Amino acid sequence: MSLDFINAGLVLSxxxxxxxxxxxxxxxxxxxxxxxxxxxxxPILQTWYDIRKLFAKKLSVIPNPFHVVFFLFxxxxxxxxxxxxxxxAVLVPMWNSIxxxxxxxxxxxxxxxxxxxxxxxxxxxxxxxxxVLLVLVNEIVFFIAMALLIFFxxxxxxxxxxxxxxxxxxxxxxxxxxxxxxxxxxxxPFDIAEAxxxxxxxxxxxxxxxxxxxFVYANLVRRALFKLIPVYVLIAxxxxxxxxxxxxxxxxxxxxxxxxxxxAALFGRSRVDIAPVSLLKLYSILFSITIILYLVFK
Amino acid sequence: MTKKSLDHVLKEYIDGIKSIYPxxxxxxxxxTLFIVVPKEKLRDVTEFIHNKMDCYLRTCLGSxxxxxxxxxxxxxxxxxxxxxxxxxxxxxxxxKKPVAPTIMDIxxxxxxxxxxxxxxxxxxxxxxxxYRLVLPVGWPDNLHPLRKxxxxxxxxxxxxxxxxxTPPKTAxxxxxxxxxxxxxxxxxxxxxxxxxxxxxxxKYRGFHVHRGIEKLGESRMNYQQVNFLAERxxxxxxxxxxxxxxxxxxxxxxxxxxERAKFIRSIVLEIxxxxxxxxxxxxxAHLLGYDTGFMHAWRIREHIMxxxxxxxxxxxxxxxxxxxxxxxxxNEDKKKxxxxxxxxxxxDYMEYLKALLAVPEVKKRATETGILPKEDARKLSVVGxxxxxxxxxxxxxxxVPYAAYNYVDFNVPVYDSxxxxxxxxxxxxxVIESIKIIRQLLDQLPKGPIMAEDFEIPENRAAVSxxxxxxxxxxxxxxxxxxxxxxWKVRAPTYQNIPALKVMLKGAPLADAPLTIASIDPCFSxxxxxxxxxxxxxxxxxxxxxxxxxG
Numbered sequence: 141m142s143l144d145f146i147n148a149g150l151v152l153s154x155x156x157x158x159x160x161x162x163x164x165x166x167x168x169x170x171x172x173x174x175x176x177x178x179x180x181x182x183p184i185l186q187t188w189y190d191i192r193k194l195f196a197k198k199l200s201v202i203p204n205p206f207h208v209v210f211f212l213f214x215x216x217x218x219x220x221x222x223x224x225x226x227x228x229a230v231l232v233p234m235w236n237s238i239x240x241x242x243x244x245x246x247x248x249x250x251x252x253x254x255x256x257x258x259x260x261x262x263x264x265x266x267x268x269x270x271x272v273l274l275v276l277v278n279e280i281v282f283f284i285a286m287a288l289l290i291f292f293x294x295x296x297x298x299x300x301x302x303x304x305x306x307x308x309x310x311x312x313x314x315x316x317x318x319x320x321x322x323x324x325x326x327x328x329p330f331d332i333a334e335a336x337x338x339x340x341x342x343x344x345x346x347x348x349x350x351x352x353x354x355f356v357y358a359n360l361v362r363r364a365l366f367k368l369i370p371v372y373v374l375i376a377x378x379x380x381x382x383x384x385x386x387x388x389x390x391x392x393x394x395x396x397x398x399x400x401x402x403x404a405a406l407f408g409r410s411r412v413d414i415a416p417v418s419l420l421k422l423y424s425i426l427f428s429i430t431i432i433l434y435l436v437f438k
Numbered sequence: 439m440t441k442k443s444l445d446h447v448l449k450e451y452i453d454g455i456k457s458i459y460p461x462x463x464x465x466x467x468x469x470t471l472f473i474v475v476p477k478e479k480l481r482d483v484t485e486f487i488h489n490k491m492d493c494y495l496r497t498c499l500g501s502x503x504x505x506x507x508x509x510x511x512x513x514x515x516x517x518x519x520x521x522x523x524x525x526x527x528x529x530x531x532x533x534k535k536p537v538a539p540t541i542m543d544i545x546x547x548x549x550x551x552x553x554x555x556x557x558x559x560x561x562x563x564x565x566x567x568x569y570r571l572v573l574p575v576g577w578p579d580n581l582h583p584l585r586k587x588x589x590x591x592x593x594x595x596x597x598x599x600x601x602x603x604t605p606p607k608t609a610x611x612x613x614x615x616x617x618x619x620x621x622x623x624x625x626x627x628x629x630x631x632x633x634x635x636x637x638x639x640x641k642y643r644g645f646h647v648h649r650g651i652e653k654l655g656e657s658r659m660n661y662q663q664v665n666f667l668a669e670r671x672x673x674x675x676x677x678x679x680x681x682x683x684x685x686x687x688x689x690x691x692x693x694x695x696x697e698r699a700k701f702i703r704s705i706v707l708e709i710x711x712x713x714x715x716x717x718x719x720x721x722x723a724h725l726l727g728y729d730t731g732f733m734h735a736w737r738i739r740e741h742i743m744x745x746x747x748x749x750x751x752x753x754x755x756x757x758x759x760x761x762x763x764x765x766x767x768x769n770e771d772k773k774k775x776x777x778x779x780x781x782x783x784x785x786d787y788m789e790y791l792k793a794l795l796a797v798p799e800v801k802k803r804a805t806e807t808g809i810l811p812k813e814d815a816r817k818l819s820v821v822g823x824x825x826x827x828x829x830x831x832x833x834x835x836x837x838v839p840y841a842a843y844n845y846v847d848f849n850v851p852v853y854d855s856x857x858x859x860x861x862x863x864x865x866x867x868x869v870i871e872s873i874k875i876i877r878q879l880l881d882q883l884p885k886g887p888i889m890a891e892d893f894e895i896p897e898n899r900a901a902v903s904x905x906x907x908x909x910x911x912x913x914x915x916x917x918x919x920x921x922x923x924x925x926w927k928v929r930a931p932t933y934q935n936i937p938a939l940k941v942m943l944k945g946a947p948l949a950d951a952p953l954t955i956a957s958i959d960p961c962f963s964x965x966x967x968x969x970x971x972x973x974x975x976x977x978x979x980x981x982x983x984x985x986x987x988x989g
Contacts, residue, residue, distance in 0.1 A: 329799050337727075
């Protein structure tokens with residue numbers, strides 16, 4: 141394992157850029173949605189303004205504050221840590237980095253769904269219960285997809301993916317990861333946890349001021365991570381270099397963000413008893429195709 | 439309907455009632471059959487009208503007629519839309535201790551209006567559980583505001599009264615929704631008892647916003663001023679109320695309203711229906727997470743709001759109705775521009791509707807949710823799109839034509855499935871029909887005055903007036919008085935539709951509860967205040983409503 145100056149600089153600049161632009165990407169998403177809605181929409185730095193405003197507000201004491209604050213900061217740390225690890229592992233060969241990424245994301249997602257449960261707010265708990273069902277399906281699929289990726293490519297290093305030959309089965313796996321990423325971002329039709337008009341409000345209903353600011357920011361970082369992973373998996377084998385793969389992924393990220401925003405504007409919200417079942421059906425079909433393709437082209 | 443068939447129908451009613459009570463007095467005026475029966479025969483007469491003649495209860499009301507006739511009166515108003523008739527059953531009650539038999543077991547829809555008569559006039563109902571409905575819980579027990587000896591501006595001191603919440607045993611959790619909640623756009627309170635994600639029972643507390651408008655109309659204002667008060671009953675469909683009120687007075691006083699005024703009223707009523715339905719469709723899309731649908735419905739609606747302003751001078755609360763006609767005319771230039779706006783709205787709306795119904799989540803989630811079976815809909819006498827979505831083919835614009843509706847040709851959309859989708863489709867189709875109606879009315883707009891000249895409003899005349907509001911039929915009942923209504927009863931459509939929510943919500947997924955609540959397009963106003971006191975294990979609620987000093 142080695143980290144030379146170029147890679148260190150690239151890691152640092154990538155992470156700094158990412159951490160700065162994710163709220164801007166969110167503003168772009170709002171702008172895109174506004175355009176689809178026939179509205180003007182907010183300025184490009186609106187999400188940053190929102191976060192700044194939230195941090196300027198008084199810190200409100202919430203019920204069960206220790207647990208909430210602990211899990212909230214854990215969530216933020218894990219979001220930033222996971223994306224940092226991902227970028228580092230793409231550039232630097234790190235032992236079993238795909239496995240480590242799976243573990244990190246599992247902990248991150250667990251923290252995300254536990255957070256509303258530690259509040260005593262019934263609306264937040266309804267949202268959390270709905271999220272658990274969705275995350276269970278989605279996380280298992282993410283786990284299986286990454287396991288198959290290791291199996292198909294024979295690699296456990298993220299940094300080795302640019303050097304493998306992309307097979308049709310591998311491409312279908314990447315497509316599965318795109319869907320997993322979309323669902324994890326909580327956009328329509330999968331925004332069932334924060335469906336305020338449907339009585340559930342997730343954690344958002346319980347937080348205010350700086351604590352809400354922390355959550356909003358951490359959530360945006362998590363969203364960026366769930367977009368970067370499938371983009372990297374898809375384009376890495378076509379670039380032939382992990383540095384190019386990373387830079388291309390970072391360039392594609394805003395485009396994907398806009399595409400996801402546009403897609404979300406076309407859907408309504410699903411329901412907790414419909415969304416996981418629909419997803420399971422879709423994933424089953426895609427997994428069947430990828431396995432058949434693997435067996436055919438082996 | 440020919441005169442002969444009307445005679446035949448009336449004879450059927452009178453013979454049936456005479457067979458129950460041979461001394462029954464009756465009078466037929468306009469489209470209303472007034473019958474007077476003693477309270478001992480009320481239940482039998484109700485059973486005959488509701489069950490044998492297949493009528494539905496429009497509403498019931500009490501009236502303090504001690505200064506006029508020396509007793510209280512109770513009125514039950516039934517509707518026979520197939521024959522375009524109102525049947526008003528009047529019962530005299532003791533002036534000192536007014537007690538009447540309940541008809542709630544025969545007509546479940548009578549539940550609320552009986553309790554309202556109890557609250558506001560002190561009429562007790564035998565044979566049923568009684569509870570406070572309209573007045574705040576802290577209001578004194580023996581003070582009934584609609585009695586003529588109670589001044590309109592009385593301000594009793596509020597008192598805190600405990601109210602314990604007892605969820606059903608099957609429920610695992612209680613979810614309070616309201617009075618302020620993102621799913622509710624006006625103050626109302628629902629308590630949803632859930633088991634997992636399924637609603638097992640629901641409790642409703644409303645009337646946070648009872649403002650004593652009827653008392654004001656009966657005590658402080660003159661006939662023409664009440665038009666403007668009536669328009670303020672609702673922030674969405676206020677014009678229906680002022681039209682309905684004006685029509686009630688015009689019917690009671692037999693005022694000949696100019697045809698042109700009737701056409702203008704119908705045009706504005708349909709504009710109001712379009713903007714109300716577009717508003718609702720947008721809200722429904724938002725509740726289903728389809729915000730694109732929400733924004734575009736309101737974008738299209740904006741054209742209609744501008745048109746309303748162009749024709750009446752206001753986007754909302756038009757203020758053009760008077761007893762005897764309207765205050766603002768529609769000239770040729772306005773007609774031309776109105777047609778241009780309608781063409782644009784129709785084109786945009788058809789595209790929008792196609793897109794909305796193509797969204798899988800919208801159709802999937804509205805289908806087979808919030809079901810109101812036809813039989814329940816009939817028992818509860820629900821109205822408007824709620825009734826038409828459950829297969830009840832009722833629309834007073836067609837069945838009991840008023841204003842200029844007998845000059846136009848239109849369809850009444852009816853769907854049988856009784857679910858949220860059916861109610862959505864009824865409203866969606868009605869927008870198209872309303873555009874069609876406005877076009878016809880503009881095309882046929884007759885020449886002439888817009889206001890009746892020199893009319894008098896004699897005292898002690900009664901009339902029932904109906905108007906099909908966007909949410910269902912609106913009813914105003916008037917007994918004329920000296921310079922102002924002696925009794926003015928308003929029954930908004932939501933009043934009739936809310937009890938149906940209990941049926942719709944039971945067994946439904948929790949996530950669909952807000953859409954189901956919204957599917958009746960509930961309409962309340964927003965001038966109430968509420969505060970909650972925690973005291974030991976009981977939750978105490980004090981509502982500050984009409985005429986009370988804020989704590």
